Amino acid sequence: MPNALSSVAVFCGSRFGNNPVYREAAEATGRGLAEAGFRLIYGGGKVGLMGVVADAALAAGGVVSGIIPHFLQTREVMHAGVEDLTVTDSMHSRKQKMFAEAEAFLVLPGGLGTFDETFEIITWRQLRLHDKPILIVDAGGWARSLIATIDTAIADGFADASARALFEHVPDVATALARLATLPRPVHTGDAALL
Numbered sequence: 001m002p003n004a005l006s007s008v009a010v011f012c013g014s015r016f017g018n019n020p021v022y023r024e025a026a027e028a029t030g031r032g033l034a035e036a037g038f039r040l041i042y043g044g045g046k047v048g049l050m051g052v053v054a055d056a057a058l059a060a061g062g063v064v065s066g067i068i069p070h071f072l073q074t075r076e077v078m079h080a081g082v083e084d085l086t087v088t089d090s091m092h093s094r095k096q097k098m099f100a101e102a103e104a105f106l107v108l109p110g111g112l113g114t115f116d117e118t119f120e121i122i123t124w125r126q127l128r129l130h131d132k133p134i135l136i137v138d139a140g141g142w143a144r145s146l147i148a149t150i151d152t153a154i155a156d157g158f159a160d161a162s163a164r165a166l167f168e169h170v171p172d173v174a175t176a177l178a179r180l181a182t183l184p185r186p187v188h189t190g191d192a193a194l195l
């Protein structure tokens, strides 16, 4: 496809979680993105599922860009194996740069930071600040409560039913990778200065 996606940001946990399925999903994602020729944009750390995704992408010969705020370099163990590492002055500038560099977003199991990143990128799309695809991978059923929260907001009249179309909810990594391969580069890529 001439206008195919080239870069994908992955949001996921800085811990491993307590189900081996999460780690397997992270490995399959890093490897699959690399094999498909997507540049991986991620949080720049070596901890938890973040580190697993980056290591798997590097092992498969992929291009990896890490973006980490200065104050997290030690806590999230900045990944020494990632050549294209950017250290930002704040969490906010990390988010802006990840947003600017990515043409699509893939969400894997994670905790509160992952929830924050996921809701933020969905709400930026709701505000029509961009039209980049967002895929939530429900590995091991971890995303059920996140999706239920959105459905509750719709049922309670706090979000429009069209909010469900702001993201795609897919059952596994293979489905996400197959979907990414069919998606064109977004037209409305947004302006990071507005965020």
Ligand SMILES: Nc1ncnc2c1ncn2[C@@H]1O[C@H](COP(=O)(O)O)[C@@H](O)[C@H]1O
Binding pocket: 012, 013, 014, 015, 043, 045, 050, 072, 076, 091, 095, 110, 111, 112, 113, 114, 115, 116, 117
């Ligand atoms: N408030 C936050 N905004 C963006 N990113 C955040 C925030 N808090 C934590 N993070 C990052 O998210 C990933 C994953 O965190 P988990 O809590 O393990 O899901 C990590 O890089 C945090 O720095």
